[in-house]
Each structure stands twice: as structure tokens, then as C-alpha cells.
Amino acid sequence: MKDHSKIEKINKVVEEYFNTNASLTIVPVKDLMPAFIKAGIFAKDVKKGLPIRLILRELDAEDQLALIPFVHTERHGEHTYWYFVPANVPAPDAPYKQEKKKPENDPIAIRLNSDETYVIALCDKVLSLTSDRQKRFPFLLGDLHKNGKKQTMLPVDAYYEELQLVVEYKEIQNFRPVTGFDKNKDEDEEEEEERTKTVSREEQRRIYDERRAKVLPENDISLVVISYSDFEYDDKNKIIRNEENDLKIVQKALKDFL
Structure with missing residues (x-):
């Protein structure tokens, strides 16, 4: 800066x-x-x-x-x-409460109860490890910003340093456009659109998924992709949660790291 x-x-x-x-x-x-x-x-x-x-x-x-x-x-x-937050004050230990938003539309609450959060928690349980969620690596970068100089480090869903393993959970939007999926667009997404207006968000998502799949192994980090379609899911493509069965699915996906 x-x-x-x-x-x-x-x-x-x-x-x-x-x-x-x-x-x-x-x-x-x-x-x-x-x-x-x-x-x-x-x-x-x-x-x-x-x-x-x-x-x-x-x-x-x-x-x-x-x-x-x-x-x-x-x-x-x-x-x-x-x-x-005020300086020298401990960071909040609970998500900020969005007073003006209905709970069912609160993006933080939605994320905490999302299928991604659920699946990564199952991975933690199967591996008996705590993942570093939304880990960023200096070698895994997004496209150049509009100024043509800077690139943002891309996050991964879960990183297990002990195993040099990244787990990515893919929802339906990773495979095809979903009408209305972006209606709760957040701050980072708005900024991303400012940088990549010439590329659709679906295409940008696909490009970044392919970049993770290529760059992570090149840096000696294994990648396991777990899809919503690996589980039993409803007509909204959301996992019908049955932890006992879902743990078996995750165990199968991670068998090479157990």
C-alpha cells in the first residue's frame, strides 16, 4: 500500500x-x-x-x-x-448480528448452515484434523485487477497442512448457471464484478476451479473435490443430511489420506 x-x-x-x-x-x-x-x-x-x-x-x-x-x-x-472495532479490543467471538436483515436472508447465517460448511466439518471429523478454511496461497492467484498490476490470492475451501491436502466442495453453481443464485451477492462479489465485468460469474468460477486443480498439484498439494451429487440431495440440489451415511461418502473420498 x-x-x-x-x-x-x-x-x-x-x-x-x-x-x-x-x-x-x-x-x-x-x-x-x-x-x-x-x-x-x-x-x-x-x-x-x-x-x-x-x-x-x-x-x-x-x-x-x-x-x-x-x-x-x-x-x-x-x-x-x-x-x-475499537483498537485494543478483543475480536468478536461470534458473527456480527445484521439487525436489519431477516435471519433467513442473513448471508452469514446461510454460510454457517451451508452444505459446504457441513461437508468440510465431516472432512475434519473423518481426518481427525481441523482444516484451515478459506486458506490463501501466494502462488494461487486470480486474474489481474483492472489496473493490470495486482492479483488477489484465491481461497480454497479447506486446507490440511499436515497432509498437504486441499478439499473443495462443489455445489450446483460450480457446474452450471443457477438462476437467482447471486441474489444475496456480498461485498467481495461486487468487487470481483468490478474487476471482471467482461466475464460472466459462472465462467469466472469455472476458470478459477480449473486454476486450483492445476496450480495446487504443481506446488505439491493434493486436491480432493467432493460434489453435492456424491450425496443424496433434494430438488433444490441441497444435501439431505444423514450424517452416518454422509460420513461414509466422505471417508471414501478421503481414503488415500486415512
């Missing part, structure tokens, strides 16, 4: 915000956009906080998030949710 003066201004605005609002312990970064604009850090807001998210993602990619000590992230699947 080259413009450290902007980082200093951001820190000053966030610090003043929490000094003024002492009762708050966590706030979505987009809520501070009016204060950032007033301070002259940004000229205007775009896509509900995209300007500040772009800076945070750049710092994240360069492992420099510590430059803004107020940042708190919640990572769910391929999605990152960005918040500010």
Missing part, C-alpha cells in the same frame, strides 16, 4: 468515530463512508462502501491489515465481511 497518508487519515476517522460512539463495539465499514468522505479521503461512495473495501482488500492481499488496527474480518466461504 503506497499511500500511507490515506491510511493515517482512515485511522484518525475511525478512532474519532469510536470515541464519539463509545457504546459501539463493532460497525460495518460501509457505515463510516460519510465520515471518510467528509474527511476528504474519498470523493464519493460507490456500491455501499466499495472504496474502503478496495483499500482493505489490497492491504489483506499484501498481509498489511495491521496498518489499520481497527479492522475485523469475518470470512465465510469465498466471502469476506469487513468491520471496524
